[in-house]
Amino acid sequence: MEIHENTGHPRRWAILGVLVISLLVVVLDNTILNVALRTLADPVHGLGASQGELEWAINSYTLVFAGLLFTFGVLGDRAGRKRFLLIGLVLFGLASLLSAYAQSPGQLVAARALMGVGGAAIMPVTLSIISNVFDPRERGRAIGVWAGAVGLAVAIGPVLGGALLEHFWWGSVFLINVPVIVLGVVLVALLVPESRDPKPGRVDVFGVVLSVVGLVALTYGIIDGGEHGFGRPLVWVAIVGGLAVLAWFIEIERRSDHPSLDVRLFKVPRFAAPVAIVGLIFFAAMGVMFFGSFYLQLVRGYSPLETGLLFLPFAGAQLIFAPRSATMVRKYGGKAVAVVGLTLTVISLAAFVFIDAKTPIWVVLIFYFIQGVGMANIMPPATESIMSALPREKAGVGSAVSNTLRQVGGALGVAVLGSVLSAVYRNDVEPALASLPAQARDAANESISGAYAAAGQLGPAAPKLLAAANDSFITAMHWAAALSALVAALGVLVALRWMPGRTAAPTVARAPEPELAGTA
Structure with a gap:
């Protein structure tokens, strides 16, 4: 029996470790931000950001990242992947410093947009470098290790963010990126070989x-x-x-x-259906994550660290079930696994319609866990369908389209569900504010964070204001949760109608895309 020589780079596993470090900062930064939202809204300990400004702090990063992902992949192939990775890391580190020392919500939004430029430079070239330094026989395993590491970052991000906010000022959640970036830049410079595409695409x-x-x-x-x-x-x-x-x-x-987004691919149902499912499910999930942080920290009174720990059932379910999902796809087919995963996600999102200020916290944790199980069983069948619908040379384009739609879906989810939350809250709380001084009334009418800030100046009238704000927020949360569940339910219909069923010899995806392993 002929034994083929391994064509991978001699330092390929060390290089993989460096690439994991490079991507960890991107994932950590976004999961850390979830537990910092309440602090950023605080006018004394944070920036006094409004709900709209907090939405922009999330979305300025996401939209720039999604918009530049394709073009930066092509530029990295043309100019050199190692060079582009170094540029991306330096930009991300600089933007982290600017975010940490931002003096206003506007400065934070601008710094987060610059962070999106760095993230868009990092993400596509790391995938290309893995393909370049690993033998095809080891590539799937390498991407699997990478996906697992990123899943771990999703789990530790909120806990690390909570611990930093317990002991340091809010800027520490961004400043923590800087030493990791410095280490990443040094290791990339020393270990990662330069590579280029001999026939790069046009920009x-x-x-x-x-x-x-x-x-x-x-x-x-x-x-x-x-x-x-x-x-x-x-x-x-x-x-x-x-x-x-x-x-x-x-x-x-x-x-x-030479399109930046090849829209002709959407004529292929086996490709279009899973990409649509990815967009819909992240639209629903990211919006719920946005208001979940306020619910836990303000309505329920948990500290940032406790809030980070309460997100662990979601992340733990991802870590446990995502690696096993590909086996389920082989056994039962992509459609069945996707429909089950989507249905579990719909159930968990719809549960927030019935959760209020007195719901036992273990009930909330159970639904976070169910959501994690559901989302862990959506990505592998979606990836399998995307990859099997395209010729091998289009695989990179397929994963990039999926990543872009995930980012755009998440951004629009935060925007739309955040707007529903804000509009319903304002309409519901307004009658309770009539007797307040003008300044306190305006702050409390804007958001629940504003109400808590105003309550600190009201003395004996504070408990009545907080009760009204909590009740109005929970009503608004119920409306936003109902909408998120309906959007996720559309994903179930798409899967039932267009996802491919079980075949005699299914083409199983090599691994879920690393950034898709969590909700970063």
């Missing part, structure tokens, strides 16, 4: 600009409408204008011979 600059402008305008309209009302012309100009620019972007991409 679709106009398409990238259109996609970012369209998404930012649409998201701005949704967030601003939720915060200040949808009755103003500016809101609808932004929403309709954003949709028009995105329609123009799709038409340009359809005709381009």
